[in-house]
Amino acid sequence: MTAAELVVDGxxxxxxxxxxxxxxxxxxxxxxxHGLIGPNGAGKTTFFNCLTGFxxxxxGAIYLSGQRIDGLPxxxxxxLGIARTFQNIRLFANMTVxxxxxxxxxxxxxxxxxxxxxxxxxxxxxxxxxxxxxxxxPRAALxxxxxxxxxxxxxxxxxxxxxxxxxxxxxxxxxxxxxxRENDLARNLPYGDQRRLEIARxxxxxxxxxxxxxxxxxxxxxxxxSMVGLIRRIRDEFATTVILIEHQMRVVMGVCESIxxxxxxRKIAEGPPAAIQRNPTVIEAYLGTRAIQGGGHAAP
Amino acid sequence: MPDRxxxxxxxxxxLLRFRWPIFIALCCLIPFVVSDVWVQMLVFVGxxxxxxxxxxxxxxxxxxxxLGYVAFFAAGAYTMGLxxxxxxxxxxxxxxxxxxxxxxxxxxxxxxxxxxxxxxxRGDYLAIVTLGFGEIIRLFLxxxxxxxxxxxxxxxxxxxxxxxxEIDSFTRWYYFIIAAAVAVAFCTARLRDSRIGRAWEAIxxxxxxxxxxxxxxxxxxxxxxxxxxxIGGLGGVIYASFIGFISPAAFSLQVSIDxxxxxxxxxMGSTPGVIVGSLILIGVPRILQFRETSDLLANFxxxxxxxxxxxxxxxxxxxGSIGRLPxxxxxxxxxxxxxxxIIFGALLVLVMVLRPSGLWPSSRRRLEFAHDEPPAxxxxx
Amino acid sequence: xxxxxTLSVSFWSDQFVNGLTTGSIYALIALGYTMVYGVLxxxxxAHGEVFMLGSFAGYGALVVMGGNDLxxxxxxxxxxxxxIVAMAASVSASVVIERLxxxxxxxxPRLAPLISAIGVSIFLQYLxxxxxxxxAKFYPDIFPxxxxxxxxxxxxxxxxxxIASSVAMMALLYAIIQRTRLGRAIxxxxxxxxxxxxxxxxxxxxIVVVFILGAAMAGVAGVLxxxxxxxIRGSMGFIPGIKAFTAAVLGGIxxxxxxxxxxxxxxxxxTVGRELLNELPGVSLGNQWxxxxxxxxxxxxxxxRPTGIFAQRSTTRA
Numbered sequence: 001m002t003a004a005e006l007v008v009d010g011x012x013x014x015x016x017x018x019x020x021x022x023x024x025x026x027x028x029x030x031x032x033x034h035g036l037i038g039p040n041g042a043g044k045t046t047f048f049n050c051l052t053g054f055x056x057x058x059x060g061a062i063y064l065s066g067q068r069i070d071g072l073p074x075x076x077x078x079x080l081g082i083a084r085t086f087q088n089i090r091l092f093a094n095m096t097v098x099x100x101x102x103x104x105x106x107x108x109x110x111x112x113x114x115x116x117x118x119x120x121x122x123x124x125x126x127x128x129x130x131x132x133x134x135x136x137x138p139r140a141a142l143x144x145x146x147x148x149x150x151x152x153x154x155x156x157x158x159x160x161x162x163x164x165x166x167x168x169x170x171x172x173x174x175x176x177x178x179x180x181r182e183n184d185l186a187r188n189l190p191y192g193d194q195r196r197l198e199i200a201r202x203x204x205x206x207x208x209x210x211x212x213x214x215x216x217x218x219x220x221x222x223x224x225x226s227m228v229g230l231i232r233r234i235r236d237e238f239a240t241t242v243i244l245i246e247h248q249m250r251v252v253m254g255v256c257e258s259i260x261x262x263x264x265x266r267k268i269a270e271g272p273p274a275a276i277q278r279n280p281t282v283i284e285a286y287l288g289t290r291a292i293q294g295g296g297h298a299a300p
Numbered sequence: 301m302p303d304r305x306x307x308x309x310x311x312x313x314x315l316l317r318f319r320w321p322i323f324i325a326l327c328c329l330i331p332f333v334v335s336d337v338w339v340q341m342l343v344f345v346g347x348x349x350x351x352x353x354x355x356x357x358x359x360x361x362x363x364x365x366x367l368g369y370v371a372f373f374a375a376g377a378y379t380m381g382l383x384x385x386x387x388x389x390x391x392x393x394x395x396x397x398x399x400x401x402x403x404x405x406x407x408x409x410x411x412x413x414x415x416x417x418x419x420x421x422r423g424d425y426l427a428i429v430t431l432g433f434g435e436i437i438r439l440f441l442x443x444x445x446x447x448x449x450x451x452x453x454x455x456x457x458x459x460x461x462x463x464x465x466e467i468d469s470f471t472r473w474y475y476f477i478i479a480a481a482v483a484v485a486f487c488t489a490r491l492r493d494s495r496i497g498r499a500w501e502a503i504x505x506x507x508x509x510x511x512x513x514x515x516x517x518x519x520x521x522x523x524x525x526x527x528x529x530x531i532g533g534l535g536g537v538i539y540a541s542f543i544g545f546i547s548p549a550a551f552s553l554q555v556s557i558d559x560x561x562x563x564x565x566x567x568m569g570s571t572p573g574v575i576v577g578s579l580i581l582i583g584v585p586r587i588l589q590f591r592e593t594s595d596l597l598a599n600f601x602x603x604x605x606x607x608x609x610x611x612x613x614x615x616x617x618x619x620g621s622i623g624r625l626p627x628x629x630x631x632x633x634x635x636x637x638x639x640x641x642i643i644f645g646a647l648l649v650l651v652m653v654l655r656p657s658g659l660w661p662s663s664r665r666r667l668e669f670a671h672d673e674p675p676a677x678x679x680x681x
Numbered sequence: 682x683x684x685x686x687t688l689s690v691s692f693w694s695d696q697f698v699n700g701l702t703t704g705s706i707y708a709l710i711a712l713g714y715t716m717v718y719g720v721l722x723x724x725x726x727a728h729g730e731v732f733m734l735g736s737f738a739g740y741g742a743l744v745v746m747g748g749n750d751l752x753x754x755x756x757x758x759x760x761x762x763x764x765i766v767a768m769a770a771s772v773s774a775s776v777v778i779e780r781l782x783x784x785x786x787x788x789x790p791r792l793a794p795l796i797s798a799i800g801v802s803i804f805l806q807y808l809x810x811x812x813x814x815x816x817a818k819f820y821p822d823i824f825p826x827x828x829x830x831x832x833x834x835x836x837x838x839x840x841x842x843x844i845a846s847s848v849a850m851m852a853l854l855y856a857i858i859q860r861t862r863l864g865r866a867i868x869x870x871x872x873x874x875x876x877x878x879x880x881x882x883x884x885x886x887x888i889v890v891v892f893i894l895g896a897a898m899a900g901v902a903g904v905l906x907x908x909x910x911x912x913i914r915g916s917m918g919f920i921p922g923i924k925a926f927t928a929a930v931l932g933g934i935x936x937x938x939x940x941x942x943x944x945x946x947x948x949x950x951x952t953v954g955r956e957l958l959n960e961l962p963g964v965s966l967g968n969q970w971x972x973x974x975x976x977x978x979x980x981x982x983x984x985x986r987p988t989g990i991f992a993q994r995s996t997t998r999a
Binding site (some may be wrong): 355363365367417418421424425427428430431432433434435436438440443553557560564568638641642644645646647648649650652653656 | 722726781782786795799800801803806815926932
Binding site for chain 1 (some may be wrong): 395412416434486487490491494496497499501502505508509510511512513514515516517519522523526527590
């Protein structure tokens, strides 16, 4: 897959009276490493949740390489090329390292037809939409039967697909530096390796846009700088656009080509790192926490 | 490349490799050494192994709690009964081998119909909807007596024929059940080690994240539910043919409890667990009802007298507070009756609190439950 | 086609009163489900059995106090006594259940407390069935007979008592939740246990309080059920339990006013709704289809309105 362009237009997200995001407009060109910063509670993770379909935005639109994706279910959005990691690591803790990546590769192990039945965005009232889902039912049922039959009989085609997926998973694990840990349980990995595994799992979905939610959280400066190197390498080798939420300013300023600043759900600034560092509005937003100088943590 | 590419590191000694063939061969020898009542008991155990393996897909693999599993068992049994019993209004004289796939199909359709509205939602609702549905199915069978003959039931359901032999003796049924159970165990094991199995496991671990990795969670939950239902239907067809008579009374909530207890107490997600669970929860109560058992228990009249003397002493202090024990030879039958559900209920709680992975857990589940902290976040700073 | 409803006005008003009566019982039980779900996000499957235990305890109390021989104003005291005993029994059972079967599993995988709850439910149900040799018990027939009329409505004393005392109990509960410090703690824990504990709320204690309040309501419901239907048995908690849960879902699970309203909606749907369906050509649903109606309602609500019919649409069910 080639790197994707992300366009967000007037995105708003409200929770029962609470405005988490308001009128966020943003363009991330293909192949860019883009930083998303802001004080705690600024709406950064909510923004990711909207992009990946966890939340349905209450207003605005999201386009991935020109295709509108807001309102689509998460697995469809993943299929269209967005993958993510989680701020509070959410691996499949009791599955092995290799299996975690294999789940990421799920849609690319062609053994029973696609999981994505429609990329049509919901336009009718919810009740109608719930009934319309039934239209895809015969095809999904057929896919399911083929997949079950394939899994039980294990014909050469299925074995080959599985073997290819395992090979690719090993490559991805090697790429993030987890060679040799394939058969460990995910929860037995050290903390930094868990973050790397989350990235490998996300890469398994073959993303065109990779969303990293605080990839260096809890890491010491040395680990953080090796993570920076990894992020750059991923962008180059896997041809993805990258958006990362980050609190460690050294990381943000070091790796990002462009930065968006959120505060109270609104975009307050956008631009190259050097400009952001000098932006009075941004400094204002961070006052009371800590100054936005290189090396400091913006927030705990 | 080994078949089970991604399983835990194991120590594959040669003996371990052949543990299943050896186990099956040993099972096949049993009818030569025990009497018919024992073989009959084992046929029931085998039947519940099949049902347990089916529910295991739903509860153990995908982590969905289905409390109305009896509905699918009933769907299979009534498919067989309605199409073959002379008393049925739609008796079609079909052969067992035609009805087998039909019963499986109908049971999985019932599963889909039930799962479709509920499975897109979060898991908890499924438990109560299936609980209600199991009961509704029974009410339906009783009340639509124009079709099902209500509580009178359907009788004279024919037996299957295989290679010209009618499967009529307990021993033949025993081998038949073993063959069916082995086939089902093979299928569920293959499913577990496939893309589907991984998707199920991922859903069980963290449904949101599974969706974020591209797994269509609704589809895979429905597949788990339909697969479990299909196996339940298979069990139902076999049961109807084995017993020869079905009535709504045989499809009460207690069957769902039996099967659930087998899966949970045996060990979620584990085939040996299902076998051990069936032996203990289905086999032992039947053994308790054997004549040999009551003959044996009759020797314990002295124990009853001693205990009753004790109870009498309590009764003297608190008049009317306590009864007396029944005759010793009836203890087994008493225990096997409704009393066993008291024990099952207590066991379900005890297993969850003390040993959540069950008696014979799958290697994976053992690890999953081996800690008191929430499984995720994994190692939060 | 029916040009008009075929049955008389008094028939329909009877159905309405019957609906309110059963609805009251569903509402009282539903409160326990919805409150526990609110704080623990768990279906307390054993709640139907807590209701059953309350009913049996109330029965025992009435029998000890004289049973069918009671007469005159003493009856009022006896019923009050039975209700207090039933509440005490339900509450103690519920506290023990929470401590032994649920609390150890607070951090366990999602399925574990659910299975444990099923275990408790099965255990209690069959324990009582065993103790009673699976036979029914009959509440003393002591409640004064007679009825009041208001326009087309005729309501028996027992129905009036049942509806009035349920409403009183629910008003009391609502006042506790809304007005007291305890109620604030419960709402805080339901909102977010972590934040609540940071604010100094004792989460464990609050959860126990929730179980106590829910069980007290179920105990009252048990006695009212016994006085009205008279027949009680060990398996009596199962169907009302499922229905009360349906009521809780109808009203939007987690919402206390929702559970009350859901109980009445379900009670009316079973009586008035069923008879309305019977007015349709070709439909004839006997009494035994009541359970099917409740269940169909549950599934329909789950499909189209999983947040309940009264709840405002919430965007975050994640």
